[in-house]
Amino acid sequence: MVAAAALRVVRCGGSSLHGARAVFSADSKYLLCVSGDFVKMYSLATEETLRLMGGHADLVTSIQLNPHNHMQLYSSSLDGSIKLWDFMDGIPIKTFTVGSKLLALYTPASFEDSVFAVIPKSGERDTFQLVSIKLTKAAGQDLEAKELSVVLDDVDVSPKRIAFGREGEYVASVKEVNLQVYFFKRKQLNRFSVSAVKTKSGNNHFTCIACHPKEDCIATGHADGKIRLWRNFCHKKEYTFSTLHWHHDAVMDLTFSIEGTSLLSGGVESVLVLWHNESDCQKDFLPRLGSAIEYISMSPDGALCCTLHTDNRITIINSNLRFSKSIQGLIKSTDVKTGLVVDPRTKALVLNGEPGHLQFYCLQSDQQLFSLDIVQRQYIHQAGLSQADLVKVAFDAQGKWLATVEEREDVTDPELQLKLWCYDDKTQSFKLNTRINMPHEGHITDLCFRDMDESEEDSLILVTAGRDRVFKVWVMVEDTDPEAQQSVSWSCDFVGSYHNYQATNCCFSEDGSLLAVSFEETVTVWDSVTWDLKCTFCHPPGKIRNICFGRLTCSKYLIGATDYGFLCCWNLLTCALEWSAYLNVLVLQPDPLSEHIAAVSWLSKESSLFVFKPNEPWPIYIQRNLCKEKIQLAAFVPRDEPETVGSEKHCWLRRSQLFFLTDMQLAVEESLPMTPFSLLLGKHRHQQSQEDLDLGKLVVHNTHKQDSPAVKELLHTPAHVLPSASFLCPVFINSLLISKDNKSDEEVDDEVEMESEKTEDDSDEERDVTEMEQEDTNPMELLGEMTYKLSKSQEKELRKIRKMDYSWISAF
């Protein structure tokens, strides 16, 4: 019973792996880790993601092994539920609904049927309490767990700031400068505090806490880098502590070894420190771990430890403090200047990684494949230094050549390098072939290879467009120098310019015969053999933001988006504007394997996706309100095998998936068949059902102002692309006429009715879906009204205009 497929956005990866402490399975063969809304299970032998356990409707905040069954895992989430998983099979066993946000979860072994969680105190903002939650033993999957009792008041949100002592005798919590210890058996609460003096090295607020597994000893980390070891804290007065100090900045996490003989600590220094015997003088270091250590966890047998880093990496470390393995997720670079590029060879997504590095990110496994050092210079972690960074990347069609541009932002002396890398089959990596210093006088705005399917090496051409008002063509030449190790290198072949405008974008047609280069407001088309200027297009007054050629059957079209909010399609055969639409396009991304083009627009604080074919002026698919964030980048990634998609609307996803990057989270647009199982999993907050609307009306010539859109169109379209005046005259005259209101209203109503019928048809089996659909249609309609701010009459009018408009095109 496969229901009609619904398209939805799925957060597919890149979510931070350092949301909560990782957990080792009891046999230390698997590592369980929180990743956004999911729990991931990695194999420690192969570093592979074995299982992805989803089902929480919000961020997972904590995972803990079930102390009474080592094959089970508890997870807590902000959605207010605790789930018990069988992680070997990856299936949820039970869901306990608590009702309030769960910020941390603890499952000390000595408590038979209760777990502990941090929840917000009702009625007070930013106040949290530790409660014990009694988990009922009742049968059934979905259970209520409402039996809460407060253990500690006024605790900190962070799960690192609460720890349970040996055998669950006591619980310790730190907040700011206070430490409180609650003894369960004696029902005694002891409070201690450190002096709140601020020193040069920062304040001494508590940052994290760990309890000794065998003895009455509490280790606390502080913001000034000190570690205090508290003892004798069962006495209010005769407590004592000793201090260990190595970290120069806040201690981010602490963990005792299984026997408690040593203590591990980590912080922003990216150094794991092993303290022996609680002594200040005996310590070992594992330095150069790459980035700040966020969490440390120990395996139950003590043989391994694992650190989670702020750059989405999991490092597995042997007990003798030797680096063992690392699992790298998507690195959150501060600025993804390179855009999302797909490596044709590995189908991996390529983007900025560590500073100066290019990361190859595998979408299927949500892991980094490898990192290529492009800049090859030492990166200095210091604010305010301008250091060379990677800004542009391009692959050729086969993935044999890689072109990278790096630049150092410097007001007086900008540094620019173009590097060409050749894939070396022996080393299975890219090898630097040519380095060109200062390829342009100004920033390089775009670069592209001529994508030739034939494997003729010499036909490979690289074009770079620069802000120095030229574009340059680079070709491979035979190296004449006998001492050179390589046979070919790259050199400049042609420099083109147009009216001394800055070159902003460049793009080759599918067959490689034409090169389109945009110069501010104008798109120029060049013959790639003779380098003659063939023709120009423009759509004033906006400057060209993106351009791309159509593919396959639509290869005669050139699509451009301007920063005045127009999406234009030019016919290369007639050299005329085929159609244009008013759309504030941020991202224009052609699918390399089909004629579809995806455009992401940004309107009134939400991103919308439009998929269209250049030969049709209406989109084949619209996804409103894709997400609230600005979508920065998008890329089509070819599927390994074409998907069988039933619906006509989703055929654009048949061969590729569209990935886009919001504020550093990858999401994928994909179609899932509506099976009961998928519904079970499908309580995803990002899920958006598909709208079956005639959305042609959205791609219309639109206007903010009250003046007639036809007039505006007339004035804004360049003269040489306008049809003859005889065509325009009736349009213009018609636009000035006032049409009847009633009719248009009815029309719209009809449409809406039709829609709702359809939805019901689609979803009569499952109530969930209907609900969701209705939820989604409402804002949709609302939004339509808001964005247009037009009366029904105007809408009607517009529709008329559109009809008129295309009539003249068809006449061509």
Place this chain on the structure above:
Amino acid sequence: MGEFEVHRVRFFGLVPAGVRCLACTPRGGRLALARTDGTVEIYNFAANYFQEKVIPGHEVRSVESLCWAAGERLFGAGLSGDITEYDLLGLRAERPVDGCGGPIWSMAANSSGTQLAIGCEDGSVKLFQVVPGGIQFERNLDRRKGRILCLSWHPSDTHIAAGSIDALRVLDVSSGQTVQRIMVNYHVQKVKRECVVWGIAFLSRGTVVTADSFGRVQFWDWQRGTLSESHTISTSAALSLAVSEEENSIIVGTSTGATYQLQLLPVKMGSQETRWVRTKPFQHHTHDVRAVAHSPTALISGGLDAQLVIRPLMEKVQRKGYDAALRKFTFPHRRLVSCARKARLLLFQFSQHLELWRLGSTNETGKDGEVLPLCRMPEHLVQLKSKGPEHIYCSCVSPCGSWVAYSTASRFHLYRVQHEGDSVSVRKVPKVPKVLPPAYQLQFSSDSDSLFVASAQGSVHVLQLLEPGGCKHLHTLRPPSGSPEAVYLLAPSADGQWLAAVGGDWAIHIYNLKGFKHHCAVPTYSCAVTALAIHPLTNNLVIAYSDQQLFEFSIPKKQYTAWSRMVQNCGLHKVWLERDSPITHITFNPKSPSHILLHDIYMFCILDKSLPLPDNSALLMNQSTLKQLPETARQRQLHAFKICKKFQPLLFADLLDNNCLVMVERPIMDIKTQLPLPIQQKKFGT
């Protein structure tokens, strides 16, 4: 507070000697301290850690180790190879006994205080019997190579643990044999450096604790000869070690100036298993901490930077207050400066010489806080070097500036200083009367006619000074009931009629100088007198005690004055009572009879008896806030204590005439520059 022209004197180049060793009496009532120049000081815990007695040093008598034995008898031993008993009543060293083993590095008394063990350069441990009137050699224990740097008796007195270089030994007292020898650097591989055991302690459970030059504190099971615990507490040497009487806390001093506490703590709540845990580090010193002691309520450490630091254990202190304050003593609790008011001279006392300075002068005036330019610079007039190896006990310059007197352990010297224009000549007064040395305090009468010499057994000698340069013994004043203790403070009245004298038993006797007879005794108070003075107009005796109490006693009426009773009824301000350094000098302003001028190391205070006492809610140090208040509000806020903390550390303050004060400061930084460089330590971020 009134305005004064202040001579801010900073040319007193005193460098206190470093602390070499410390010893607490078994019941923790007193602390004996020896400095590197051989000075031995006794601090009384009951009297708020007042420096009760000082026995000045001797050039050749270094003290490496001090111990209390047979009750309250104090013994010292040093590199001269002698064992010296200190006469705490007469404040001098008795005749030394030769240890016959070369320089003595260490000495320890057994728990009953009947036997002394010394560790010598030649590797021998010798036992001495403490007998009345001295000590008697008993026998030699097993001798091995390597100097014995530290010794500790087992509380049952059956064994002695001795720390040496690279090894520690356990000796059986009855047989005299070495029963265990443990190499301490056995566990350190490929180390060529020798490991010096600087400190050792024998615990009653049979554990030997050592502190060594590798910065380790190690716990050994002496019977098996095994290491049971090792704590590396410092990268530099651990120099000293002391154990509390309950044997649950250890203090260790290191050469970086840090001290560490180790505590014996239960591993789990309610379980019997305990473990030594290094807990708190304290960094109060800048140089080597050569000596530590563990009193029941405090950790005590003394360093080569001359500081004695008493750090109370908060968990052992019952109430917050005087006992809970951290205190640091750098300067002696007695006067090293004397002032000739009329001649405007200052006499500075060093360990082996005296310096006489003339104060500078100015003829300009200025506003509050201004620094006036000098028209005549202060002038170093005379340096008097004491002959012989003995250190100076006390010194004094007469108010007219023409007499200087000082005393060493065996001799008393009087000099006549003649000023002829700018030149100064010093002539020794021949044939001084044969009063029994040493003098513990010297004081000239205000008319410079007579000299009072504080002497042993509570007696005060009165000498008459004769022009042009002679002196005659007039009388010896003695308390009627007699006293074994020496007099350590004297206060003559301005009219020359009265003399107050304080002995080591803290009894204050007042003598009438007209008839040389005992006038009366001030009712005894259970605390040490730190300063006293007689008011020039009313002949009231003002007394400051080490618990910061102030009393005023009318000599003519032989009773406490009404003001004094009022003070006792109302009580002094809490902040005043919690100050941690004693009042060292009291003086008066004849122009404003209600004022008492007093000072300690950290503050100078004018006590105005005409104003109300502050209650605990009022601010004691309110001078800066008063300045900002309008006149009417200021009147309401005024109280008796007017405190100025501008001059620190203040060694001496006196009123020269109506509006002129002299303040002698010794900035700590100036002392630090005189000390050798501390151990270089890498400090992060520098």
